[in-house]
Amino acid sequence: MSQALSTDVLIVGGGIAGLWLNARLRQLGYSTLLVENASLGGGQSVKSQGIIHGGAKYALHGALTGASEAIADMPRRWRDALAGNGELDLTGVRQLSEAHYLWSPGSLAGNLTSFFASKAVRGRVDQVKGEQLPPALQHPKFKGKVYRLAELVLDVPSLISRLATLAGDSLLAGHEIAPLHDNNQLAGLRVDGREIRAQRVVLSAGAGNAALLASLGISQPTQQLRPLHMVLVKGPSLKPLYAHCLGGGPKPRVTVTTHPAADGQWVWYLGGDIAEAAGVARDEAAQIKAAQQELGDLLPWVDLSSARWATLRVDRAEPAQSGLVRPDNAFLADQGKLLVGWPTKLALSPDFSDRVLAALERDGIQPSQPPTLPELPRPAVARPVWEELLP
Ligand code: FAD
Known part of the structure; x- marks a missing residue:
């Protein structure tokens, strides 16, 4: 049996949303573990076009929508991070x-x-x-x-690599994920049989969120x-x-x-x-x-x-919307110790992290003493799609 672990925040899914959140939490002093069942960024993130939208595309039909408003600040936040003076140090990421x-x-x-x-x-x-x-x-x-x-x-593969570096020793390749309960309350997750206790569990598994929620016996939020x-x-x-x-x-x-x-x-x-x-x-x-x-x-x-x-x-x-339209913002829902969401755009990952941080602050979750981690199996970084499809 693998050694049991405990951490402040346990993140499931190492796409842009999970990796950005992981790096931000670590920078704020939280201990984290991020579980990935395939390759880092290999879901939608490395398949994205890497455009850090400021919302212009959504204003094409003239109306100023919620999306245009919420996303307008994203290019500045990303530029600051790329220059090394933002919320994360993304120097070295290829623009x-x-x-x-x-x-x-x-x-x-x-x-x-x-x-x-x-x-x-x-x-x-x-x-x-x-x-x-x-x-x-x-x-x-x-x-x-x-x-x-x-x-x-942005060159998304270099972005994912940088965030994997910022993740330090917090990455864990894991496949079988099951809930870990104490007195009928979610206490963490069992990953490939290893108990991981956490103050909060965040599901940022992209298209994998629906199956994870089902395995936890939770029906909301629904995914589109x-x-x-x-x-x-x-x-x-x-x-x-x-x-x-x-x-x-x-x-x-x-x-x-x-x-x-x-x-x-x-x-x-x-x-x-x-x-x-x-x-x-x-x-x-x-x-x-x-x-x-x-x-x-x-x-x-x-x-x-x-x-x-x-x-x-x-x-x-x-998150499901009526009429399969695109949601306006990053989305986060929470139920007790569990938070689940989708950034809805690569560009909106900072917004996704803001929402998680706001939930931690609201619930008074503070960084605790970081545990010493054993050597953990580490997930690989995804290869660019163009190398996979047109080598
Ligand atoms: P993902 O990148 O899908 O990551 C989820 C991760 O969770 C994956 O690594 C997956 O392997 C892992 N996972 C799944 N299930 C489990 C499990 N059970 N256990 C452990 N891990 C699990 N947005 C922009 O802002 N600009 C763009 O130019 C842009 N272009 C796009 C182009 C395309 C073709 C597509 C499809 C999307 C585009 N987007 C763009 C949207 C953007 O790619 C996504 O919003 C964003 O990448 C989603 O990130 P994510 O971390 O939520 O999901």
Whole structure:
């Protein structure tokens, strides 16, 4: 039988939400253990596009929504952390782009007057031309307008690695998770037979939260999954592009981010409307064809003749909303010692941590003397999806 452990906060799930929370708690002096049953970041986090949204995308339909308000401060918090003077020290995390761009292929589409007037974009959007354009759009044939948003794009694998370093000895690879009760009250968890007692247990297991809640006999909160069918394209002629291409609707027609492959080539990762319902309904071949057509229409000067293509199906896991809409903020619910939530966006991980910290403060949970931990089996960091799919 493995040695029993105790900790202030036991976290289940090592995606961005759990890892960010773990690092923040440790910095505040709490002892923590984080249990991961696969690889760190390997759920949604390393499959994300790494855009640290300030909410501009959500203001596309003109209305200033709750999401636009809540998310507006996130780029600043992330920038401070990346510069080493924020709530976490994220120095060394690779920043792929200082800005994300809004790109309108023709005349300005949709209700952009109110968009530019909305709080989420006010003072943050500048039109760029000529040499200021993203490299992939610098071509004589390029027509259209491009606006620079103050939203950075991160290399998520390097972010996950940094947070794994900040986790120190608190990471535990574990598979079988069962509740540990004292007098019918949750006292912690049993992980692969090892008792771990904690003042609080946080479930931040993304799509895994639903099964974990079920194993604890808890039915609320319920989870929704919203599927995406993303496209990856890798080729020697690709140049960096970080942009939402506007169509007429509330969602970007296509959102392109660009990621460095180990062999020195760039990989374009395509999301936005192309990856939503119609894209989810297409099989892999049809989805690749749709993406080829879209890029051919939008960027006819880009030579894709020797490009390699792949698609990736992945679900966004979130608290259930009526009508499968996207929730506005990070979400946290608590029942006694158990807290459970979803950040709903990578960019909103700081907000997720704020909510956990507020719950600890409300309940008077203080850091205790950190226990000496035995050597624990450590989970690996996930490989980038582009290396998995287009090696
Ligand atoms: P995850 O990253 O899924 O992590 C959960 C972890 O829990 C996983 O490592 C998993 O293995 C582990 N786990 C599951 N079950 C168990 C268990 N029983 N025991 C132990 N561990 C368990 N957001 C942005 O802000 N910007 C973007 O550009 C962006 N792009 C996206 C693109 C795509 C294609 C997708 C799908 C999402 C995107 N998002 C983006 C959203 C963002 O990726 C997610 O909101 C965020 O990564 C969720 O983090 P998480 O830690 O909750 O979940």
